Amino acid sequence: MATQQNGTLSGAPTMGKAAESAGWPRTDRPLKVALIGWARLSSQAWEGSGYNLSASELARGLVLSGHEVSYLQSGMSYGLVGGPRVRHRETWGGVRCYELMNSPNLSTSFMNFRNVETEIRCPEESALVIRWLDEIGAQLVHVHSMEGYSLDMIAAIRGSGRPVVVTPHNYHFVCPQVDLLHQEARVCEDYDGGRRCENCLPEAPLPGPARRKRAIGQTFERTLGPYAADVVRKAVYGVPATVRRAFRGEFHKGWKAPVLNPDRLLDPELSLGFERVSVRGEQTGAEDGLVHHDLPLQPHEKPKEYDSAPLEQNERMLATRDRHLTVLNNYGKRRAAGVAALNEASLVIPPSDFLRRLHVTMGVDESRTRLVRLGQPHFDQINRRARRSPFYDTPPWNPASARRPLRFAFYGTVRANKGLEVLARAIPLLERGVRERCQIIIRAGGYEWPFRKRLSLYPQVSVYGAYDLYQLIAGAGEYDVGLLPHIWLENSPLVMLEHLHAGKFVVASRLGGPPDWIVPPRNGMLFAAGDAAQLADCLTKLVRGEVALPTPRQVHEATVLRSYPSHVREVEGIYHEVLGATTRQRTVDAARSLAPSA
Structure with missing residues (x-):
């Protein structure tokens, strides 16, 4: 596994100069911080959307302030050789970025939807993360996403003596679909103890085949390059279907260019030109203000159905605590494990108060939560x-x-x-x-x-x-x-x-x-x-x-808005706060261990 080089962060001097030129204040109490997520940090919004943009900009702000920042992604990179392991991927914006290869848990959550038991508990994966934290000398951990990890990881990190701050950017801790959106069409107000999850994402893959498919495809990409790998991939995946067609006698009959616009529609006002339209609102027999064309929607392009939500849906979600806490199957156990994970954290800092209150309704200790608005x-x-x-x-x-x-x-x-x-x-x-x-x-x-x-x-x-x-x-x-x-x-x-x-x-x-x-x-x-x-x-x-x-x-x-510098400073303050609390707790625990028994 990759280790820290010479005890310093590559790129730190450069970022120090950048901070100085931008007038960015440097801390006199630098920390070694580890950020956790699933997306490639340097991809920012292009991979992981708003969550990764938020995490990446916070990481850069911390580096500008003089902190030593490392980042670990998981669930995205696979290969045919070797088991789960952590390796250095790149240094970006002064942040040393690592990836957990061959993770037992896949990212994104859709890919891991049927991997419930491993997502609840995977001591081997958590041990890898702890070993990585030890090697980089991390003092504290800031989790931005648990996709690609097991939910027991936070307790394991806390057990290693490090405080953990969690920013939930969505509902992944309590919902394997992430959005609390049943079948991606309606708000999931009652998950029925987990039973409603069973038919939520019927197209979600089995984890084993999904990991193998990624390992084969990414190995080809690393070996042959993306374009050649794509040709091989299409050929390999096309063979079974071709063989099945051959056994049915359905041989390829050649390709014909489709006829474009077979029923070409004329503009209903074609003969009008424009000379006769001099007054706004002039009506003709065919005029309806629309642009008529013959672009048909293909079957896969038809609108997707969805359910509307009542105006008071927020209040209904916050008033149904009993439904949220029922456990009837493994998906119910997964929600309970997600809540337990957040209750192990030193502090949970959602970016909206509704997100905070809903997690509290689902069982998260309110004293461990705090609203922290985003700045970018x-x-x-x-x-x-x-x-x-x-x-x-x-x-x-x-x-x-x-x-x-x-x-x-x-x-x-x-x-x-x-x-x-x-x-x-x-x-x-x-x-x-x-x-x-x-x-x-x-x-x-x-x-x-x-x-x-x-x-x-x-x-x-x-x-x-x-x-x-x-x-x-x-x-x-x-x-x-x-x-x-x-x-x-x-x-x-x-x-x-x-x-x-x-x-x-x-x-x-x-x-x-x-x-x-x-x-x-x-x-x-x-x-x-x-x-x-x-x-x-x-x-x-x-x-x-x-x-x-x-x-x-x-x-x-x-409007209540937060600037980027104030956001970074607020998070820095939280880091020092939870580190101080952890140090005080260690002192108390040590004193108790030395006290004579009654």
Whole structure:
């Protein structure tokens, strides 16, 4: 296993110079900190999304402050040779990054969904982590994700004499699906002692074959390179299907290019041209304000169904403690083990108060919890841009004087939990006169082509692909209102905080953590999650001026926001706090051991 080099952190002098040039304060009490997660730290938001971006920026901030930071990822890297082991992967941003190869627990949680017993307890994996902590000389551990690890690891680390801080970025400790979203379609208010989990993710793989598949594929990639490995992989996986077809007599008949647009639709206004359209709102027999085309949705592109949640879903989740604590099978035992793991931690610091309260409802000792709001460098860049704008004290839009449409923006992914489907269903519900006073911009990572097809009917809707953090800074000038139509119990979604730092009014589902920030109508509006009609009504009220948009300054004044430097300093303070408590406890334990027995 890789060991520390010369007792110093590679890259630390460089980061010290960077901190000095940026005016970043250096600590006079440097610590050796170990961060735990599943994603590659240097990938930031590209792997692990908001959780990994938060962990990676905290790690860089700690290094800038003068701390020695190491990071361990698990459940992603596999090979055909050797058993589970820890190895150094890279040094990034002054952080020494390691990976636990051939972990008995897979990442992400979907891949490990059926590996319940090993996820509850795996002493061998925990022992590997302890050995790594010993070798790097870690004084304390900060867990950002337990995906790829067993839940008994926190108790093992505490047993080694180190304090453990946990930032739960989602519900993984109490839900193997991570989002408390049954079948990724509805809020799981009652998991029935674990029995409801059994049919939650029917496509989740068996852990053994999944590990072997990764080991073979990644070995090919490391040996042949990614492109050659992909050719081999496709050939190998295609052989069984080809043999089965051959036995059935279904031989390949050759490939034919498909006929494009076989039923080509003409624009209903084709003969109109534009010369005769001189007055806004002029109607023709065929005119309906839509863009007609013949792009059919393929079977795999059809909309996914979901269940809406009542407006009071948060309160219902917090009021059903008895249901959350019932244990009837291994999934129930897994939840109990997750709660026990958090109760072993020195401190649990969720980024939203709802996330904190729900874990307390599920059995976590409230005295071990504390709300710690997130701060990010790009949040601060977005916020500074808003404050320096000449329009900081100007409402972005007023229906009485508007000379352009009201611009709404959805930033996120096409994953079901983000609620893009809710928005896609709300748009057709807008009255034409309302819709024509809107421009809806959608930036969604993933396979967005089906949404492009469906929403290209509306000339007021633009659907783009994924975005990056730098586009976010400039993108603040492209929209007036942020949309957050999620259908899961969001914690502190970075996209919501990005909107608010930009001084934008936010229309969000009243579900999970967002109500901790959004105070209607000062900085946003809330609607029942999944209710497309309510979302359409919110948009309509804004377009008609029934709800007035505040200035960016007013949004900032109405919102509790945390800067990146203050976030890093708060976490540093927590580290020293839990280390002090651990030292005091050791002193007490030592005194008791020396005291004469009665």
